[in-house]
Amino acid sequence: xxxxxxxxxxxxxxxxxxxxDADRLEEWPGxxxxxxxxxxxxxxxxxxxxxxxxxxxxxxAMLTDRVAALREANIYERQSYRHIVGMPALRGGGDITAExxxxxxxxMRDGRMDLFAAGVYLDRVRExxxxxxxxxxxxxCDSSRIDTLLAIPL
Amino acid sequence: xxxxxGRHWPAGLTRIPYWLYTDPDVLALEQKRIFEGPVWNFLCxxxxxxxxxxxRTTFVGNMPVVVARAEDAELCAFENRCAHRGALICLDxxxxxxxxxxxxxxxxxxxxxxxxxxxxxxGVNGKGGMPADFDMSCHGPRKLRVTTFCGMVFxxxxxxxxxxxxWLGPEIVGRVRRVLGNRRLEIIGRFxxxxxxxxxxxFENVRDTYHASLLHLFFATFRxxxxxxxxxxxxxxxxxxxxxxxLAPPQGKDSxxxxxxxxxxxxxxxxxxxLGMHDEFHDDxxxxxxxxxxxxxxxxxxxxxxxxQIVPRGVDATDxxxxxxxxxxxxxxxxxxxxxxNNLVGPAGYVSMEDGAVGGFVxxxxxxxxxxxxxxxxxxxxxETQETRATEASVRGFWKAYRAHMAL
Numbered sequence: 001x002x003x004x005x006x007x008x009x010x011x012x013x014x015x016x017x018x019x020x021d022a023d024r025l026e027e028w029p030g031x032x033x034x035x036x037x038x039x040x041x042x043x044x045x046x047x048x049x050x051x052x053x054x055x056x057x058x059x060x061a062m063l064t065d066r067v068a069a070l071r072e073a074n075i076y077e078r079q080s081y082r083h084i085v086g087m088p089a090l091r092g093g094g095d096i097t098a099e100x101x102x103x104x105x106x107x108m109r110d111g112r113m114d115l116f117a118a119g120v121y122l123d124r125v126r127e128x129x130x131x132x133x134x135x136x137x138x139x140x141c142d143s144s145r146i147d148t149l150l151a152i153p154l
Numbered sequence: 155x156x157x158x159x160g161r162h163w164p165a166g167l168t169r170i171p172y173w174l175y176t177d178p179d180v181l182a183l184e185q186k187r188i189f190e191g192p193v194w195n196f197l198c199x200x201x202x203x204x205x206x207x208x209x210r211t212t213f214v215g216n217m218p219v220v221v222a223r224a225e226d227a228e229l230c231a232f233e234n235r236c237a238h239r240g241a242l243i244c245l246d247x248x249x250x251x252x253x254x255x256x257x258x259x260x261x262x263x264x265x266x267x268x269x270x271x272x273x274x275x276x277g278v279n280g281k282g283g284m285p286a287d288f289d290m291s292c293h294g295p296r297k298l299r300v301t302t303f304c305g306m307v308f309x310x311x312x313x314x315x316x317x318x319x320x321w322l323g324p325e326i327v328g329r330v331r332r333v334l335g336n337r338r339l340e341i342i343g344r345f346x347x348x349x350x351x352x353x354x355x356x357f358e359n360v361r362d363t364y365h366a367s368l369l370h371l372f373f374a375t376f377r378x379x380x381x382x383x384x385x386x387x388x389x390x391x392x393x394x395x396x397x398x399x400x401l402a403p404p405q406g407k408d409s410x411x412x413x414x415x416x417x418x419x420x421x422x423x424x425x426x427x428x429l430g431m432h433d434e435f436h437d438d439x440x441x442x443x444x445x446x447x448x449x450x451x452x453x454x455x456x457x458x459x460x461x462x463q464i465v466p467r468g469v470d471a472t473d474x475x476x477x478x479x480x481x482x483x484x485x486x487x488x489x490x491x492x493x494x495x496n497n498l499v500g501p502a503g504y505v506s507m508e509d510g511a512v513g514g515f516v517x518x519x520x521x522x523x524x525x526x527x528x529x530x531x532x533x534x535x536x537x538e539t540q541e542t543r544a545t546e547a548s549v550r551g552f553w554k555a556y557r558a559h560m561a562l
Contacts, residue, residue: 059425062428149502
């Protein structure tokens with residue numbers, strides 16, 4: 001059971017990273033439940049219990065809006081991410097909970113590459129119509145410093 | 155040094171030479187004449203230092219500073235630099251301490267930054283040690299005068315800085331009180347946005363009421379702020395401080411943005427719950443951006459509240475420290491609304507991410523243009539308060555204050 005859960009989680013993470021890195025952002029909200037919480041914060045904020053996020057969405061519709069804003073509204077330079085996602089560490093509890101480390105390398109349109117973010121995903125995942133979906137994904141960045149701007153989700 | 159060697163700046167406030175954003179000599183002069191000059195620099199919030207011994211490190215320009223609550227509960231601030239060899243005295247962002255000991259040679263300071271002891275001051279076995287006449291009271295990091303206002307802590311290195319509220323003037327004081335009043339502040343998040351541009355480009359951006367609804371589609375499309383909404387910009391007598399306000403949006407059709415990129419009627423939100431405003435200030439102002447010279451911003455975008463501190467990191471690098479705020483008496487509904495509305499601001503904000511980008515566009519655009527001039531003529535040549543935001547009066551106010559402080 002644990003091995004299967006681990007495999008399905010890893011596979012969910014692969015889909016997640018894939019749709020962001022391959023610029024299929026429209027598929028990204030579908031990996032979350034309709035009622036969900038997606039938040040990007042930092043280790044310092046998380047430790048202090050500060051509730052606000054850099055991005056804070058408490059519905060799948062808000063994630064859809066993020067993507068629509070990036071496509072239609074916001075001004076930022078062309079850039080792409082490469083996610084390297086580690087093995088989920090399973091935690092106990094009713095839902096499947098996991099902690100998964102990640103790295104994101106950002107490549108700008110002029111070729112400049114930076115290690116843009118590193119941290120952990122704190123996830124609560126649930127069965128939904130035969131698929132695992134995120135009930136909650138808290139992205140906890142190790143650094144409190146964001147270079148220039150954070151447009152594409154982590 | 156009376157001016158920056160070999161540089162020319164035409165008189166007035168409408169032409170700004172680009173060498174001001176690229177010349178390292180200018181940045182060095184700014185440290186002396188502005189940040190360490192007769193101004194009050196934002197240091198931190200009182201709520202970060204509730205009890206005796208609490209401290210926090212911060213910056214005044216590029217000067218590292220420690221703020222601490224001393225034994226008599228007074229807030230004190232001093233340069234974070236050991237009097238011995240110059241190492242940082244305090245290495246953490248914040249914490250609680252009885253005193254501070256430099257890690258390099260264990261010179262020890264009290265919470266006010268007074269040098270209290272020197273390791274091996276008398277040497278060992280009668281040999282070595284400091285000279286007998288070495289006077290610890292003559293050695294120590296530079297100290298700041300500290301003042302508090304509406305829960306915020308400001309500091310100055312200059313004896314000539316005027317009393318704080320007199321320096322702000324009654325109108326700016328009123329606009330700060332309007333937001334922060336006598337309510338108990340609560341920090342709800344803290345983030346740093348590393349901007350790839352000179353600090354002045356960001357401070358100008360904050361004071362630039364002309365750009366807000368042109369660069370930021372969210373502002374124009376969702377009518378959070380439009381130049382055609384009521385409101386105006388208040389500029390303090392010296393130009394140092396400003397407060398811009400947007401009143402309730404125009405009702406019905408507003409065709410003034412037709413043809414502009416930022417008005418996109420087809421753009422709609424699937425979950426519009428982040429828009430709209432809980433009436434917590436009991437007036438007509440929907441959005442207020444306020445700046446205190448040289449590095450402080452107080453933001454109220456509907457119910458998204460934050461203070462921002464600007465820290466120069468080089469001619470083309472600036473740290474913008476965001477502290478998102480709520481109040482201890484927020485209802486759960488209002489707090490939840492703030493969390494959602496914060497999506498507009500900060501490094502990932504639908505609005506503020508664009509301000510993070512645009513300063514870099516200027517910094518890169520002017521790479522070969524140090525002798526060229528930018529044009530700041532919307533709304534005339536003056537820096538006075540205006541009842542429109544289709545003006546650059548408040549940007550000119552910044553330059554009026556800047557020229558006076560820099561003697562340039």
